[in-house]
Amino acid sequence: MEIEKIEQEIIDEFELFGKDWESKYEHLIELGKSLPIIDPIYKTDDKLIRGCQSRVWLYSEIVNGKINFSADSDAIITKGLVALVIRVLANHTPDEIINAKLNFINAIGLKEHLSPTRANGLVNMIKQMKMDALALKSKISS
Amino acid sequence: MTQHKIKLDVTKIRSDFPILSREVNGQPLIYFDSGATAQKPRIVIDTLTNYYLHDNANIHRGVHKLSQDITTKYEEARATIQKHLNAQHIHEIVFTCGATDSINLVAATFGKKFIKAGDEIIVSEMEHHSNILPWQMLCEETGATLKVIPINDAGELKMDEFKSMLSNKVKMVAVTHVSNTLGTINPVKEITALAHAVDACVLIDGAQAVPHMKVDVQNIACDFYCFSAHKIYGPTGVGVLYGKENWLNKLPPYRTGGGTIKSVSFNKTIYADLPLKFEAGTPHIEGGIGLAAAINYVNKIGLDTIAAYEHELMEYATEKLSEINGLRLIGTAKNKASVISFFVDGAHPFDIGTILDKQGIAVRTGHHCTQPLMTCYKIPGTIRVSLAFYNTKEEIKKLIDALNKAIKMLN
Ligand SMILES: Cc1ncc(COP(=O)(O)O)c(C=O)c1O
Numbered sequence: 001m002e003i004e005k006i007e008q009e010i011i012d013e014f015e016l017f018g019k020d021w022e023s024k025y026e027h028l029i030e031l032g033k034s035l036p037i038i039d040p041i042y043k044t045d046d047k048l049i050r051g052c053q054s055r056v057w058l059y060s061e062i063v064n065g066k067i068n069f070s071a072d073s074d075a076i077i078t079k080g081l082v083a084l085v086i087r088v089l090a091n092h093t094p095d096e097i098i099n100a101k102l103n104f105i106n107a108i109g110l111k112e113h114l115s116p117t118r119a120n121g122l123v124n125m126i127k128q129m130k131m132d133a134l135a136l137k138s139k140i141s142s
Numbered sequence: 143m144t145q146h147k148i149k150l151d152v153t154k155i156r157s158d159f160p161i162l163s164r165e166v167n168g169q170p171l172i173y174f175d176s177g178a179t180a181q182k183p184r185i186v187i188d189t190l191t192n193y194y195l196h197d198n199a200n201i202h203r204g205v206h207k208l209s210q211d212i213t214t215k216y217e218e219a220r221a222t223i224q225k226h227l228n229a230q231h232i233h234e235i236v237f238t239c240g241a242t243d244s245i246n247l248v249a250a251t252f253g254k255k256f257i258k259a260g261d262e263i264i265v266s267e268m269e270h271h272s273n274i275l276p277w278q279m280l281c282e283e284t285g286a287t288l289k290v291i292p293i294n295d296a297g298e299l300k301m302d303e304f305k306s307m308l309s310n311k312v313k314m315v316a317v318t319h320v321s322n323t324l325g326t327i328n329p330v331k332e333i334t335a336l337a338h339a340v341d342a343c344v345l346i347d348g349a350q351a352v353p354h355m356k357v358d359v360q361n362i363a364c365d366f367y368c369f370s371a372h373k374i375y376g377p378t379g380v381g382v383l384y385g386k387e388n389w390l391n392k393l394p395p396y397r398t399g400g401g402t403i404k405s406v407s408f409n410k411t412i413y414a415d416l417p418l419k420f421e422a423g424t425p426h427i428e429g430g431i432g433l434a435a436a437i438n439y440v441n442k443i444g445l446d447t448i449a450a451y452e453h454e455l456m457e458y459a460t461e462k463l464s465e466i467n468g469l470r471l472i473g474t475a476k477n478k479a480s481v482i483s484f485f486v487d488g489a490h491p492f493d494i495g496t497i498l499d500k501q502g503i504a505v506r507t508g509h510h511c512t513q514p515l516m517t518c519y520k521i522p523g524t525i526r527v528s529l530a531f532y533n534t535k536e537e538i539k540k541l542i543d544a545l546n547k548a549i550k551m552l553n
Contacts, residue, residue, distance in 0.1 A: 021167070021500045022500075022551070025496075025497060025500065025551065026551055029493075029551060029552060054490055054492045054493075054522075055522070074490055074522060075490035075492040075493050076489075076490065076493050076552060077492070077493045077496050077497075078490075078492065078493075
């Protein structure tokens with residue numbers, strides 16, 4: 001599915017919660033728990049994206065021209081956010097990932113987590129996913 | 143001595159702080175982050191506003207009335223601080239940008255003049271990064287060695303180890319008065335006496351002490367003492383370095399420029415007397431005056447009254463928090479002020495902090511600029527509740543409910 005379609009799917013899902021922060025965060029926590037955990041062999045310091053408070057590990061690989069991500073975080077809400085971003089970006093080509101705007105984060109009322117001072121590592125993780133996509137792209141075209 | 147315990151009228155006090163009536167995420171704000179920065183009473187806000195409305199001029203420069211009036215006010219502010227810290231002389235009070243700036247001033251100037259390879263500088267394991275990094279940099283530049291006083295499980299300095307570290311190689315002991323992460327009140331008078339016995343100089347970081355207790359620098363007998371205005375209900379961007387006259391006289395200027403001189407020529411510049419020697423450029427004029435307003439405000443209520451009230455709040459919060467399953471208090475010193483740090487097993491502090499925020503409760507989570515301390519406790523960070531005299535038991539009750547809810551959601 002196209003990135004923007006998946007984003008819309010998530011926006012529709014979150015619409016159900018309306019202004020109810022509690023069920024929204026409960027959902028995020030559930031998503032965090034369901035995130036396929038990164039293979040421990042990749043949970044190393046060089047895969048670590050340092051946010052100020054919560055830590056995120058990210059592993060990216062390319063299979064048949066499309067990128068797979070797996071990730072983990074020591075904070076469960078961060079993990080939930082990471083799960084959402086992965087659901088949107090995984091299984092897409094490097095170019096699609098590089099160009100993704102990820103407007104859904106704002107649309108579902110989680111914009112506060114995108115503030116660079118929020119220090120949950122999400123912003124840095126998105127940056128890293130795009131950088132990985134770029135690196136993997138140059139690897140297949142070389 | 144008979145002491146009349148004056149009860150603090152918290153409703154009245156809360157009405158002095160306009161921000162406390164605002165909402166956050168649709169809930170009344172509950173502010174438990176005064177250790178990061180305290181809220182400001184109206185009298186401080188008015189002082190800043192009035193400065194710009196009526197008094198703005200540069201100090202120490204003009205013959206005109208505005209300049210002379212504001213110079214007088216600025217110097218009166220200095221006198222207020224001198225009196226508040228019980229410094230012997232008014233020129234022992236140097237205005238800086240804050241505690242961090244004060245420590246950098248001493249590390250740079252003291253370092254330049256008195257530190258050489260082989261010397262030792264002592265800090266403690268519970269220091270804020272602001273009282274580690276300037277000394278670490280100085281050590282790297284000079285070849286001196288940084289030594290660290292360890293702490294026990296309760297978060298108290300191991301004084302025996304400190305004693306065994308002292309020798310005539312030690313040139314500086316820089317220790318916090320109150321820990322911003324653990325709340326521990328350190329025995330700074332004893333530390334100073336011990337350090338002086340080997341002729342070491344002593345700097346006390348008072349950033350977390352000054353808002354909560356009466357500080358008497360002559361009684362402590364330390365050589366330097368510093369704090370930030372914004373943590374004692376004053377403006378940001380301004381702070382204080384107290385230094386004993388003989389030490390300040392011995393130190394070279396830190397930053398130089400306008401305001402620091404008696405005379406300048408391209409061959410020779412004669413620096414001004416204290417404290418102007420250390421106050422280069424146009425200072426944070428309204429900040430200094432605002433700080434004095436904050437100190438006067440606090441003194442009108444009385445620091446003894448404030449300390450007693452805050453202590454009662456802290457005991458109450460500690461008791462209630464201890465009832466929560468899986469909650470571990472970080473910092474259980476016998477002598478504590480204003481700060482409660484904790485960790486909940488199986489829950490990341492960031493997650494708890496996020497859910498508390500959703501409920502209108504502001505706490506600090508993370509390492510609180512004390513990473514070496516977190517390493518020592520083997521945790522990624524803590525949740526820190528820092529109390530001020532505008533907090534209430536009702537707010538603590540709401541915190542406990544909100545915390546229980548967070549733990550339930552995260553499990
Ligand atoms: C113990 C301690 N020292 C120093 C500082 C630094 O203060 P500032 O950032 O105002 O310079 C802080 C601030 O959190 C502190 O808690």
